[in-house]
Amino acid sequence: MASKLIMNEAIKASELLLTGLSGESLGVVSREEALAMAKERKADLVCESLMSSPPPCRLVARGAAKQEKDQAGKAARQASGAVKVKEIRLTPHIEEHDYDTKYRQAEKLLQSGNGVLLVVKIQGKEGQAAKALLERLTGDLKGYGTRKTGIQQSGKQAAVELLPL
Structure with missing residues (x-):
């Protein structure tokens, strides 16, 4: 099963390596600044991985992150070959x-x-x-x-x- 999606306020790191809505690098910013940018652009802040410091995060159109995760999960289940x-x-x-x-x-x-x-x-x-x-x-x-x-x-x-x- 796919890993849990960490979004918005659930991200606890003080600094984040941020990527913008169209893939442009916004550099290292504070958590508060990143959340403010997300709110201002009506987007979600999604953490890619907790394995590095600062964790890479990106701004994603609101609701698109969950949809993306659901589609990835569906594709993974189909690829696993579990035949009903x-x-x-x-x-x-x-x-x-x-x-x-x-x-x-x-x-x-x-x-x-x-x-x-x-x-x-x-x-x-x-x-x-x-x-x-x-x-x-x-x-x-x-x-x-x-x-x-x-x-x-x-x-x-x-x-x-x-x-x-």
Whole structure:
């Protein structure tokens, strides 16, 4: 997760190395002077790093710093490759139009980068029918995703997980 954003009054250093709104260097200024400049220009004072002395800070249009941080966090989460897995439930004796609906649902999820867990609820001796349905569905979805697991049958359900290509 991204580090905490230190802004405005939360900055405790007495002197700051300040950068202006358009990237120009304003040199080393006192904390009070920097806060006054930020207020005067209707901007936020954002601390870049606490690792150096004086800490480098910059003036950023009001609200833009938080938005920038949120976007960076979102990009980092997407880059981390954490795939969300969505579950789609089926029954072994499924009508053809229902099958098509579930297929389109799974296809859309895989195309948007989510994993899909296909689960077939089983009652009695429907195990083979459930397995056959999952084989058919994974075969049809081959162009959109790959199997993460084989078909796993346990008690009252059979399941297979697909990951996007």
